Amino acid sequence: MTPAVVFVLLAVLGQTSGQSGSNIARGGRVTQSSVAFGGVPERAIDGNQARIYEQGSCTHTNLESRPWWRLDLLTTYRINTVTITNRGDCCHDRLNGAEIRIGNSLNDNGNANPRCQSINSIPAGTFTTFVCNGMEGQYVNIVIPGRPEYLSLCEVEVTGQLAVSNIAQFGQVTQSSVAFGGVPKRAIDGNQASNWNQGSCTHTNHESRPWWRLDLLRTYKINTVTITNRGDCCHDRLNGAEIHIGNSLNDNGNVNPRCAVIHSIPAGISKTFMCNGMEGQYVNIVIPGRPEYLTLCEVEVNGQPSGNTPNDQNIARGGRVTQSSLGWHGLPERAIDGSRASIYGQGSCTHTSRQRKPWWRLDLLKTYKINTVTITNRKDCCHKRINGAEIHIGNSLNDNGNANPRCAVIQSIPAGTSKTFVCNGMEGQYVNIVIPGRPEYLTLCEVEVNGQPSGNTPNGANIAKGGKATQSSVGWDGPPENAIDGNRASIYGQGSCTHTQGQIKPWWRLDLLKKYKIDTVTITNRKDCCHSRLNGAEIRIGNSLNDNGNANPRCAIISSIAAGTSKTFACDLIEGQYVNIVIPGRKEYLTLCEVEVTGIESDDSFEHPYG
The missing domain is CATH 2.60.120.260 (Galactose-binding domain-like)
Incomplete structure (x- = not known):
C-alpha cells in the first residue's frame, strides 16, 4: 500500500x-x-x-x-x-x-x-x-x-x-577537575576532533584517580561506548582506564559495575567497547591506580531506555505547580519540565514579579518521604537572587505552604549549576521554595525531588461529604445527595448516581457550608450508558448564588471522562463555598456518580496566586 x-x-x-x-x-x-x-x-x-x-x-x-x-x-x-x-x-x-x-x-x-x-x-x-x-x-x-x-x-x-544512536549528547557531564580549559562538555559536543588546539577535548589536572561522568538523566540499557583519544600527543595516558555503568553515585559513580578496561586506543582513533545491555543512568570513565591526566576527545553512547528506574527517580515531574506571581512569562511549570537549561531565553526557567516573599510550590498529589531536593540556578544573570531562599516541606497549605517545616536554607547556588539539599525523609505533599524577608524575584531553572510514597495521607480528606447538595431537577429517582454518599458505584441501578431531567443548562451544586480554598474536584462518571453526556460540562467555584451559582469562576471544563472512571481536576485554590457542575449551551441530562472535593478552610488573609 x-x-x-x-x-x-x-x-x-x-x-x-x-x-x-x-x-x-x-x-x-x-x-x-x-x-x-x-x-x-x-x-x-x-x-x-x-x-x-x-x-x-x-x-x-x-x-x-x-x-x-x-x-x-x-x-x-x-x-x-x-x-x-x-x-x-x-x-x-x-x-x-x-x-x-x-x-x-x-x-x-x-x-x-x-x-x-x-x-x-x-x-x-x-x-x-x-x-x-x-x-x-x-x-x-x-x-x-x-x-x-x-x-x-x-x-x-x-x-x-x-533515532539518534548517540544518547550521550543529551546528557549532563562533570569530571574530577578541569585543567587548561578542558571542560567535561567537550566530550559530548558531537565533534571527534582529536588535536588539543581544536578545542574539543576534555582535560583534568594531574591527580590520583581522575574521572569523567556522564549523567543520561534516566536509566538506559547500554549497548556500546565509543571513545575518541587525543591525537597530537599523550595517547597512552588512557591506557588502563575503566568504563563503569550504573545508577549509584557512590564514589562519584566510579564503583558502578565495570563494562570494560581500556588497554589502549591509538592516537586520534575512536574505539568502541561492548557493554551488552548493562543498565545505568551514569557512565563513568576513570583511571584507577595511578596519578594521571584524563583527556577525552569524544564519548558516544548507544542504548535504549530501560524499563527500570533508578532509586533517585525525580518525582517532581508528576506533580502540579503554582507560584506567587508571574513575571516575564516564567510559568511555574518550567521548573519541572525535565530541562536544566539555565539561560532564561531558552524558555526553561520560572520567574515571579518582584515582590515581598515570592514563592513557588510543587504539589506531589500525595504524601512522600522526601530525601533530596535539587535546584538548578539561573546562569545568564542574577544568580544571587536565590541566596537565602528556604525549602519547606509538609501537608499544610497555610500561608500557601510556606509555613510547613523547613528542610534547608539556600545560602548560594553558583550561576548555572545544580545543588542538592538533603531533607532526611521529611514527609509532605507540598514542596515550597520561598524567599523570606525581602522584596525579590524568584527564578528556578529546574527543581528535582527524590523520595518514596509515605504510608500517611495528606490533609486531602474529601470535604464534599459534609456538605449539602441540590440540583436543577430530579429525574429517574436520582437525588443530588447520591453524588456525595461516599460511593463511586457507577451503574445507575446501584442507586448511587444523580440524575436531572433533560433540560437546557442542567446543574448540580454542593454547598460546603463555609468558604474553602478548593484544591481538587474528582468526578466519577456513569458506566452503564451515556458517559458522553458529561462532555463540555463546567466546574464552577465561588461564593455567589447568582444564576444558582453557575456564574462563579470556572475551575475546569470537562472535555470527557471515560465510562465508569473517576477524573480529578485541579482548581489551584479557587476560593468558594459553592461547587457547581453545569452543562451549558445545550439540552441534556446531568448524571454524577460521585463528586469528591479536597481543600482547606479559607481565611481573609489568603491571597490567590497571580493576584
Whole structure:
C-alpha cells in the first residue's frame, strides 16, 4: 500500500485517534511565531482535544505572513505520524494549505526542514493523522506559507521512535577537575576532533584517580561506548582506564559495575567497547591506580531506555505547580519540565514579579518521604537572587505552604549549576521554595525531588461529604445527595448516581457550608450508558448564588471522562463555598456518580496566586 493510500485511509477513518503508539509531543517544548488572544503554544500539547477556543486548549498567532508553530522533541526521532486537531467553533479553513515540516535544522525557525505533508483541509472540530514514514528530526513545524493568516491548533500529537544512536549528547557531564580549559562538555559536543588546539577535548589536572561522568538523566540499557583519544600527543595516558555503568553515585559513580578496561586506543582513533545491555543512568570513565591526566576527545553512547528506574527517580515531574506571581512569562511549570537549561531565553526557567516573599510550590498529589531536593540556578544573570531562599516541606497549605517545616536554607547556588539539599525523609505533599524577608524575584531553572510514597495521607480528606447538595431537577429517582454518599458505584441501578431531567443548562451544586480554598474536584462518571453526556460540562467555584451559582469562576471544563472512571481536576485554590457542575449551551441530562472535593478552610488573609 502506498503512503498516499495510507494517508487517504487515515484521513477518512482517523476521527477516533489515528495514532498507534504513545504521544511523544507531550514531553517536548513549544514556541510559535507570535501569541494572540492568550493562545500560548503549550496549549497544543496539553493532552486536551477540546475544539472550542473559549475552552482554553487552542493556540493562536497574530494575523501575519507565514505564521508558524514549532515542537522541539529535545532529541531526534523517526516520526511516524502527526495528528492535528482543528478548531470547531469557527475558522477551520484557516489551516488549509499549512505544511508539516520535520528535521534537525533551525534555519528559518525550522520551517526550512523537509516537508512531511501539506494540509489540504481538516473539517471543523475534527482531527486528521498525517503519515511521515519515519522522517528524522528533533523539530516538528506547522507553518502556513504564502499568505497572511492566523494559525490556530487545538492539539498536535506525534508518534515515533528515538533515532539518534548517540544518547550521550543529551546528557549532563562533570569530571574530577578541569585543567587548561578542558571542560567535561567537550566530550559530548558531537565533534571527534582529536588535536588539543581544536578545542574539543576534555582535560583534568594531574591527580590520583581522575574521572569523567556522564549523567543520561534516566536509566538506559547500554549497548556500546565509543571513545575518541587525543591525537597530537599523550595517547597512552588512557591506557588502563575503566568504563563503569550504573545508577549509584557512590564514589562519584566510579564503583558502578565495570563494562570494560581500556588497554589502549591509538592516537586520534575512536574505539568502541561492548557493554551488552548493562543498565545505568551514569557512565563513568576513570583511571584507577595511578596519578594521571584524563583527556577525552569524544564519548558516544548507544542504548535504549530501560524499563527500570533508578532509586533517585525525580518525582517532581508528576506533580502540579503554582507560584506567587508571574513575571516575564516564567510559568511555574518550567521548573519541572525535565530541562536544566539555565539561560532564561531558552524558555526553561520560572520567574515571579518582584515582590515581598515570592514563592513557588510543587504539589506531589500525595504524601512522600522526601530525601533530596535539587535546584538548578539561573546562569545568564542574577544568580544571587536565590541566596537565602528556604525549602519547606509538609501537608499544610497555610500561608500557601510556606509555613510547613523547613528542610534547608539556600545560602548560594553558583550561576548555572545544580545543588542538592538533603531533607532526611521529611514527609509532605507540598514542596515550597520561598524567599523570606525581602522584596525579590524568584527564578528556578529546574527543581528535582527524590523520595518514596509515605504510608500517611495528606490533609486531602474529601470535604464534599459534609456538605449539602441540590440540583436543577430530579429525574429517574436520582437525588443530588447520591453524588456525595461516599460511593463511586457507577451503574445507575446501584442507586448511587444523580440524575436531572433533560433540560437546557442542567446543574448540580454542593454547598460546603463555609468558604474553602478548593484544591481538587474528582468526578466519577456513569458506566452503564451515556458517559458522553458529561462532555463540555463546567466546574464552577465561588461564593455567589447568582444564576444558582453557575456564574462563579470556572475551575475546569470537562472535555470527557471515560465510562465508569473517576477524573480529578485541579482548581489551584479557587476560593468558594459553592461547587457547581453545569452543562451549558445545550439540552441534556446531568448524571454524577460521585463528586469528591479536597481543600482547606479559607481565611481573609489568603491571597490567590497571580493576584
